[in-house]
Amino acid sequence: MSQATIRNLDPATGELIEEVPCATGADVQAAVARARAAWPAWRDMESSQRLDLVRAALERMGEQAPELGAVLSREMGKPLDRAVGEVRGYCQRLTEELERVAQAIAPEIVPGSEDRVLLTREPHGVVAVITPWNFPVGMPAQMLVPALGAGNTVVFKPSEHVPLTGAYLARLFQEQLPEGVLELLQGEGAVGAALVDADVDMVAFVGSRATGIAIMRSAAGGLKRVVLELGGKDPLIIFADSDLEAAALSATQFSLSNTGQVCCSVERVLVESSVAEKIEELVLKEVANWPFGDPLAKGTCMGPLVSESQRDNVVAHVADAREKGARIAIGGELPEGPGWFYPATVIVDAPEDAKVRRDETFGPVVCLSTFETEEEAIEKANDTIYGLGANVWTSDPERGHRVSAALRAGQVGVNRYLGGAPGTPWVGARQSGMGFLGGIEGHRQFTSPKTVATAPA
Numbered sequence: 130m131s132q133a134t135i136r137n138l139d140p141a142t143g144e145l146i147e148e149v150p151c152a153t154g155a156d157v158q159a160a161v162a163r164a165r166a167a168w169p170a171w172r173d174m175e176s177s178q179r180l181d182l183v184r185a186a187l188e189r190m191g192e193q194a195p196e197l198g199a200v201l202s203r204e205m206g207k208p209l210d211r212a213v214g215e216v217r218g219y220c221q222r223l224t225e226e227l228e229r230v231a232q233a234i235a236p237e238i239v240p241g242s243e244d245r246v247l248l249t250r251e252p253h254g255v256v257a258v259i260t261p262w263n264f265p266v267g268m269p270a271q272m273l274v275p276a277l278g279a280g281n282t283v284v285f286k287p288s289e290h291v292p293l294t295g296a297y298l299a300r301l302f303q304e305q306l307p308e309g310v311l312e313l314l315q316g317e318g319a320v321g322a323a324l325v326d327a328d329v330d331m332v333a334f335v336g337s338r339a340t341g342i343a344i345m346r347s348a349a350g351g352l353k354r355v356v357l358e359l360g361g362k363d364p365l366i367i368f369a370d371s372d373l374e375a376a377a378l379s380a381t382q383f384s385l386s387n388t389g390q391v392c393c394s395v396e397r398v399l400v401e402s403s404v405a406e407k408i409e410e411l412v413l414k415e416v417a418n419w420p421f422g423d424p425l426a427k428g429t430c431m432g433p434l435v436s437e438s439q440r441d442n443v444v445a446h447v448a449d450a451r452e453k454g455a456r457i458a459i460g461g462e463l464p465e466g467p468g469w470f471y472p473a474t475v476i477v478d479a480p481e482d483a484k485v486r487r488d489e490t491f492g493p494v495v496c497l498s499t500f501e502t503e504e505e506a507i508e509k510a511n512d513t514i515y516g517l518g519a520n521v522w523t524s525d526p527e528r529g530h531r532v533s534a535a536l537r538a539g540q541v542g543v544n545r546y547l548g549g550a551p552g553t554p555w556v557g558a559r560q561s562g563m564g565f566l567g568g569i570e571g572h573r574q575f576t577s578p579k580t581v582a583t584a585p586a
């Protein structure tokens with residue numbers, strides 16, 4: 130492995146929180162071997178008993194929300210109340226989801242044959258769960274619950290930017306589960322790569338497209354199952370007939386939320402040119418409500434970027450847009466002082482080849498550009514390799530229907546921000562992912578169907 134420790138830095142101050150030892154190659158092999166050894170007993174346990182243990186872990190997560198949220202906030206920079214909200218929100222949602230996991234794995238007798246045909250959902254074996262830092266509790270928990278609930282054992286590697294949150298979450302589960310059912314590995318990408326390469330049966334991954342490609346390539350050798358939830362470049366289209374105040378508010382909030390570090394952040398706002406001035410005015414008004422500040426202080430709505438390199442990426446995107454002729458309506462200057470803060474920034478009319486129009490910015494940037502016709506709006510919205518989410522604002526229901534059908538994305542919001550009802554899968558189209566999470570279909574990806582047909586006696 131390339132490094133011995135993670136230097137876990139506080140993004141608000143740049144100070145060292147803790148040096149966390151990284152797993153060695155031997156640690157990776159040993160963790161996977163322990164998970165493999167624990168698998169048969171876990172797989173053969175009554176599913177209701179297994180799900181009760183997972184439920185107990187989620188209960189502990191809920192009880193520990195303030196403490197876990199504080200660790201998350203300190204090492205990732207998410208404002209404290211939102212960090213605690215992340216823990217509580219996922220805890221509640223995933224507890225409700227357990228019922229759907231039970232349905233997803235329940236055996237069925239399939240009608241239509243004279244023989245008895247039993248369809249079961251078999252766990253894969255050992256699942257590698259590899260996760261990013263932007264929702265450091267939510268992302269792993271949403272995969273741990275169905276993976277474990279379906280009868281797999283798990284080796285979990287959290288992001289190197291949030292090792293303490295990952296360790297805390299893993300401990301809450303480990304305290305409820307038999308030994309070896311959940312193993313934890315700390316380290317950067319090299320540890321993740323070694324885990325994918327080790328004797329695992331499935332890789333459940335949330336992270337960047339580039340890492341997703343590397344994982345798929347490496348998993349191909351052993352035909353390992355993969356679920357990949359990757360990045361996006363989500364558009365939000367505002368037609369002139371829409372509720373402009375509501376549309377501008379949504380565009381701004383979902384560009385800036387979590388300091389823009391959300392996979393389905395609004396990364397491009399496409400505005401019908403006749404209302405472009407008005408939308409810019411409304412966006413600038415809302416941006417004033419998004420000052421950055423100490424994530425641990427009460428009332429902060431926007432913390433720092435997670436790391437220096439993440440901030441460098443945002444700085445590079447803004448500089449590139451400026452060089453290519455875009456207007457920076459507000460922000461765009463590095464603040465003085467410690468930490469990796471960056472101000473809410475509004476970029477107007479960046480050309481189509483600007484980085485901010487093409488690559489994930491993952492920062493507090495509202496990127497405004499214009500279109501003239503519905504066809505042009507659709508064409509520009511779809512002009513990306515990604516397909517995670519998209520949003521459309523119009524008061525014409527027919528147009529809402531037409532445009533949402535034409536958008537090449539896994540999740541579309543019409544006159545609201547995207548997001549499904551309970552039970553709908555979280556899904557990215559095109560290069561935003563492979564497979565999906567959540568809902569009965571999502572949970573079943575942690576299993577393979579198996580049929581046993583028995584002739585009548």
Ligand code: NAD
Nearest residue numbers: 260261262287288317318321322336337340358359360392
């Ligand atoms: P990343 O791809 O850099 O890292 C994610 C995880 O993969 C980390 O744990 C990292 O150590 C590990 N890793 C890195 N290289 C690896 C390799 N070669 N093999 C195996 N593991 C490896 O992503 P990030 O910067 O942590 O997260 C941000 C990205 O995640 C953004 O692109 C964002 O859009 C995406 N994301 C997607 C979703 C979704 O649901 N689609 C949700 C959250 C974040």
